């Protein structure tokens with residue numbers, strides 16, 4: 001039996017995690033494996049119920065489970081709270097840090113049926129399969145920050161810190177993953193300006209000799225942003241630091257048709273965390289408009305990386321492919337001639353296929 005801690009969170013978070021657990025349960029029935037889902041509060045929902053966005057009980061449950069599945073946190077209701085109580089800074093970042101999940105895998109894959117749903121031309125995106133490996137527990141997100149009053153206004157300081165070892169451990173994951181894929185690694189930085197990027201580039205360059213089968217190139221982040229929309233198929237694995245990875249992965253998501261299609265796995269040396277890369281989408285929350293596929297595919301990654309259940313992971317990915325082939329679409333990926341369904345119906349269709357042997 002696998003113990004999965006489920007953190008629905010805010011906005012569309014509960015809507016999409018409900019479908020992800022439904023599909024995981026169906027995969028369990030298919031494989032004869034039992035999953036025990038244990039829900040806990042996080043984010044604004046936790047602040048409202050318990051006074052803190054990351055209660056101790058939530059953290060304890062995450063630590064003792066086999067994996068964590070998170071929806072999303074945040075929303076306008078909690079934006080004005082003091083920074084340590086805000087869902088993003090007070091819950092999500094500390095959760096990632098405390099679980100030590102430094103390597104964030106964000107696969108951007110264009111499903112054949114969705115090549116026309118991208119805002120780019122089908123011939124540019126069809127067959128696209130990129131893996132963004134984002135450093136997740138360092139960089140600007142976690143450096144010291146302060147805000148001071150100065151004559152005429154204020155002054156803020158944010159600090160960007162990386163150590164050699166922090167770069168090496170995430171790069172190692174990226175090299176290993178590239179070795180199992182198309183053997184191409186693009187390390188993205190801003191080495192023409194930032195000292196942290198110069199160290200990043202030195203470390204990756206030095207490591208490349210240990211992975212002779214992987215072709216490595218370095219690219220400046222501004223150029224990479226442009227190349228992602230010009231010719232995204234040149235990329236296999238993109239390795240980058242925390243903030244650049246946040247931005248480039250949302251951009252890569254849109255190549256696939258929607259932010260609602262992109263899952264993620266955050267891996268370290270202990271319990272791993274799985275979450276769609278999108279946020280709480282307050283603009284569509286509570287209306288069955290959210291695409292649950294990113295959360296469902298995060299569940300597939302959970303089976304692959306935390307349970308070693310490749311069969312279940314593949315069954316989920318194949319079911320998503322099939323349901324899209326059958327013409328079902330949530331609103332965000334809707335095209336003329338297709339059948340629009342809501343969040344729960346999309347989850348039901350995928351779960352049904354996963355459950356069939």
Ligand SMILES: NC(=O)c1ccc[n+]([C@@H]2O[C@H](COP(=O)([O-])OP(=O)(O)OC[C@H]3O[C@@H](n4cnc5c(N)ncnc54)[C@H](O)[C@@H]3O)[C@@H](O)[C@H]2O)c1
Nearest residue numbers: 072073074075088259260278279280281283284290291332
């Ligand atoms: N991991 C997380 O918990 C996470 C990630 C990103 C943003 N956030 C938070 O979410 C809140 C909203 O942020 P935002 O609006 O900038 O980003 P967002 O990702 O929530 O939404 C951006 C746009 O994409 C759409 N979208 C997102 N997910 C979708 C889905 N599954 N199906 C269909 N459409 C989808 C939204 O409707 C919106 O138009 C903020 O408080 C932000 O901090 C949380």
Ligand SMILES: CC(C)[C@H](C(=O)O)[C@@H](O)C(=O)O
Nearest residue numbers: 074088089092093246277279
């Ligand atoms: C909500 C925010 C802190 C988070 C991040 O920047 O990491 C989100 O945008 C993401 O991509 O998971």
Ligand SMILES: [Mg+2]
Nearest residue numbers: 246247250277
């Ligand atoms: Mg983001």
